[in-house]
Amino acid sequence: MDWVNAVVQGVLVGGLYALFAAGLSLIFGVMRLVNIAHGDLIVLAAYVALVAMQTTGLDPLFSLLIVVPVMAVFGYALQRGILNFTLGRDILPPLLVTFGLSVIIQNGLLTLFTADTRRLRSGALEVSSFPIGGGIDIGVLPLLMFCTAVAVIAILQFIFYTTPLGRAFRATSDDPEVARMMGIDNRHVFGLAMALSLAVVAIAGVFLAARTNFDPSIGPARLIFGFEAVIIGGLGNIWGTLAGGVILGVAQAIGAQLHPGWQILAGHIVFLIVLAVRPRGLFPRVD
Amino acid sequence: MAGEIRSFRVTQSTRTSQIAAVVAVVVIVVLAAVPWWGGRFEMLLLGQIFAYLALASLWNLLAGFTGLVSIGQQAYVGFGGYMLFAFAIFGGVNPLLTIPIAAVLGALIAIPVGALIFRLSGAYFAIGTWVVAEVFRLVFAQVSALGGGSGNSLPPHIVREIASGREIRDMIIYWTALILVLIVIGFVYTMLRTRQGLALTAIRDSEPASESLGVNIWRTKFIVYVLSAGATSMIGALIFIQKLRISPDAAFSVNDWTAYVIFITVIGGIGRIEGPLIGTVVYFLLRELLADLGAVYLLILGVVAIVVMLRAPRGIWGFVVERYGIELFPVQRRLRLEGLDEMKGAARKSAGAAGPDVEVAAQPVKPD
Numbered sequence: 001m002d003w004v005n006a007v008v009q010g011v012l013v014g015g016l017y018a019l020f021a022a023g024l025s026l027i028f029g030v031m032r033l034v035n036i037a038h039g040d041l042i043v044l045a046a047y048v049a050l051v052a053m054q055t056t057g058l059d060p061l062f063s064l065l066i067v068v069p070v071m072a073v074f075g076y077a078l079q080r081g082i083l084n085f086t087l088g089r090d091i092l093p094p095l096l097v098t099f100g101l102s103v104i105i106q107n108g109l110l111t112l113f114t115a116d117t118r119r120l121r122s123g124a125l126e127v128s129s130f131p132i133g134g135g136i137d138i139g140v141l142p143l144l145m146f147c148t149a150v151a152v153i154a155i156l157q158f159i160f161y162t163t164p165l166g167r168a169f170r171a172t173s174d175d176p177e178v179a180r181m182m183g184i185d186n187r188h189v190f191g192l193a194m195a196l197s198l199a200v201v202a203i204a205g206v207f208l209a210a211r212t213n214f215d216p217s218i219g220p221a222r223l224i225f226g227f228e229a230v231i232i233g234g235l236g237n238i239w240g241t242l243a244g245g246v247i248l249g250v251a252q253a254i255g256a257q258l259h260p261g262w263q264i265l266a267g268h269i270v271f272l273i274v275l276a277v278r279p280r281g282l283f284p285r286v287d
Numbered sequence: 288m289a290g291e292i293r294s295f296r297v298t299q300s301t302r303t304s305q306i307a308a309v310v311a312v313v314v315i316v317v318l319a320a321v322p323w324w325g326g327r328f329e330m331l332l333l334g335q336i337f338a339y340l341a342l343a344s345l346w347n348l349l350a351g352f353t354g355l356v357s358i359g360q361q362a363y364v365g366f367g368g369y370m371l372f373a374f375a376i377f378g379g380v381n382p383l384l385t386i387p388i389a390a391v392l393g394a395l396i397a398i399p400v401g402a403l404i405f406r407l408s409g410a411y412f413a414i415g416t417w418v419v420a421e422v423f424r425l426v427f428a429q430v431s432a433l434g435g436g437s438g439n440s441l442p443p444h445i446v447r448e449i450a451s452g453r454e455i456r457d458m459i460i461y462w463t464a465l466i467l468v469l470i471v472i473g474f475v476y477t478m479l480r481t482r483q484g485l486a487l488t489a490i491r492d493s494e495p496a497s498e499s500l501g502v503n504i505w506r507t508k509f510i511v512y513v514l515s516a517g518a519t520s521m522i523g524a525l526i527f528i529q530k531l532r533i534s535p536d537a538a539f540s541v542n543d544w545t546a547y548v549i550f551i552t553v554i555g556g557i558g559r560i561e562g563p564l565i566g567t568v569v570y571f572l573l574r575e576l577l578a579d580l581g582a583v584y585l586l587i588l589g590v591v592a593i594v595v596m597l598r599a600p601r602g603i604w605g606f607v608v609e610r611y612g613i614e615l616f617p618v619q620r621r622l623r624l625e626g627l628d629e630m631k632g633a634a635r636k637s638a639g640a641a642g643p644d645v646e647v648a649a650q651p652v653k654p655d
Contacts, residue, residue: 028410032409032410033410034409034410034411034413034414036358036413036414082593082597085597086596086597091354091356091409091410092350092354092356092557092600093596093597093600094410095356095358095410095413096356096549096553096592096593096596097592097593097596097597099358099546099549099592100589100590100592100593100596101589101593102589103542103546103585103586103588103589103592104586104589104590104593106585107582107583107585107586107589108586110582111582111583111586220417220541221421223414224414224417224418224421227411227414227418228418231407231411261425261428261429261436262429264421264425265422265425265426265429268418268421268422268425269422271418272403272418272422275403275404275406275407275415276403279406279407
């Protein structure tokens with residue numbers, strides 16, 4: 001029964017990993033930018049939520065009303081102010097600039113908030129759970145997290161394929177030059193894409209921080225989990241990313257069940273196996 | 288252009304580079320003599336500087352010349368360090384002799400690792416290398432014989448195998464570091480001056496064009512990846528001979544072995560052999576000035592790296608080359624036309640700083 005329980009909990013955590021991954025693959029899809037600071041931005045969002053809760057006394061979930069717009073505006077400014085200048089044929093500038101950004105965010109948070117571990121307390125929600133039979137309990141918070149992940153991915157899919165904004169995203173992704181000729185301001189579109197990405201990051205950060213302890217140094221591992229979910233699921237397929245997150249979550253849960261030291265390692269190994277066997281991911285987009 | 292070309296030759300060296308070679312010999316002699324004119328502090332500091340210079344030169348070879356941006360080279364630094372401990376403690380090998388062993392094993396393990404992560408392209412390759420480094424860290428943390436998660440120190444009787452007296456030992460470790468950094472720089476320089484180097488530069492400037500000229504892109508990049516992994520492992524063994532203590536977090540630290548190395552290369556000038564040299568000097572000066580600031584110091588480094596990348600993407604040395612056309616380690620080939628004094632004036636006007644030398648091969652300048 002422990003095993004079934006591990007798998008169920010792993011699936012729910014997989015939703016969180018899919019949230020990490022969604023923002024990452026959105027940015028890559030629109031402007032071929034891999035944001036090394038993605039994990040640190042998730043942690044930054046958690047600290048923004050912490051400050052918001054401390055100043056307003058809000059619940060973690062209601063703090064999203066503040067954190068999401070703050071992060072989205074920050075994303076737009078970041079893109080227009082810095083990242084747009086790094087885009088081009090060469091992959092080096094965006095990589096190194098976001099790497100520098102990652103170091104800045106980590107050490108900035110370290111200076112402001114020290115290395116103490118924090119947690120967003122959500123009161124009764126944190127501990128409440130309900131049985132689903134067979135001696136397995138599902139926590140309300142993890143379930144909410146998973147449902148949110150599914151909803152976020154559905155919304156992203158909707159934006160991408162049915163709205164004018166999504167059309168602009170796809171157009172600039174396919175051919176930025178032609179998109180410009182059609183009257184699209186690429187710089188603005190990229191700014192909006194980053195804003196949307198960081199809105200997702202904000203949701204991911206709040207759920208991460210409500211579920212586990214966090215400190216300024218945990219960002220890079222979140223980037224890696226998100227990245228692994230993207231590659232396992234298949235580049236360019238957003239529902240595949242959800243599947244990738246779930247597979248990663250389950251692999252980690254099973255690894256932890258085998259030996260406490262193997263949790264993270266098991267996830268990495270599943271990722272490497274997928275890379276070896278199906279380098280385009282399990283559910284690649286059909287072009 | 289009027290005039291006849293009586294003879295020509297293709298050359299790589301310039302007068303500056305010949306002077307630089309003489310200066311380099313003098314500097315090396317002075318550095319080799321440090322144990323006689325410097326103290327223990329100078330030797331330790333210079334030993335660290337050599338290690339960083341070597342790591343930065345290797346990272347520069349990968350990122351600046353091959354286009355393989357890795358943020359996981361700490362995998363090989365840590366691997367080399369652990370090979371030192373494994374072979375010295377369990378194999379009874381003299382710690383200094385574990386250095387070549389680490390080099391060979393590092394290159395060997397890079398073959399399957401490279402085969403796997405070469406399936407990821409561009410920026411995703413970068414994160415893939417990081418995953419590999421994490422896998423290495425987690426695996427070595429599970430090996431209890433090597434100290435597990437909390438690490439291990441090199442036992443005193445093994446340390447004494449290097450040399451029994453502490454002063455002699457410091458000197459030997461210092462000279463080893465100096466020799467290794469010279470080997471690494473020599474390796475990078477040779478790589479770039481040979482056919483391989485031409486192929487690399489061609490790949491970096493245009494993959495389709497180089498492929499159409501018969502360059503095997505995958506194989507060329509793979510060879511560079513494997514060789515630089517071996518060299519990085521070698522430096523890893525050296526670093527932990529200097530430290531005498533290892534733990535998974537220190538051995539596979541992304542900050543220590545990759546972030547600083549990237550800053551050094553970017554600030555000094557990526558894609559230039561001289562870049563890491565300048566960058567290492569700047570980095571250690573900054574460190575001596577700002578080390579007391581702790582996290583703020585890293586924050587400043589991050590800001591400097593971003594500003595350099597945005598405002599002067601070729602770094603300090605790139606700026607010098609653009610401005611003055613100086614190359615200490617010339618890797619580009621120049622076509623020198625001789626006996627055309629009357630042409631020189633005209634050529635100089637049209638070719639600017641390049642003077643009478645007409646470049647016939649790809650030069651190590653990144654295209655905009």
